[in-house]
Amino acid sequence: MLAYKRSVRVGELIQHNISKILQDIAGPDMGLITITGIKLTDDLLEARVFYSVLGSEENVKNAREKITELIPEIRHRLAMEVNLRRTPSLRFDYDDTAEKATKIFELLEHIKEQDAEPETPAPAPKKTRRKAVKPKKRKSK
DSSP, X not given: OOOOOHHHHHHHHHHHHHHHHHHHHOOXXXXXXXXXXXXXXXXXXXXXXXXXXXXXXXHHHHHHHHHHHTHHHHHHHHHHHSOOSSOOEEEEEEOOHHHHHHHHHHHHHHHHHHHHSOOOOOOOOOOOOOOOOOOOOXXXX
């Protein structure tokens, strides 16, 4: 059996519970919020929660504001769900990895389309005729 750090196991548990809490709290103006990851310190006192939002820029802005406003309530609900001596302090960070990946794929697709387009052939250089050069006469000894 592999040994896992306790902070990793507790982080997974916190991630699952925060996802459920956000489903209850989230309004329609926040878009679809997904918890993409948790970084928990080894002493289990601080947690960075990474989230992404599926929706418009306005949804992302609303979600950021609402989550920041509701951190104390989220932490309280988490304390009720998870049996820990101390509930970690929460810090939410927006995760834009999916957006960056989409942009990269779009760029790669654009490059692929440019390579697939047939290039117009460059005009062939004009052939010029060379004048015949007469061999020089050799001097005889």
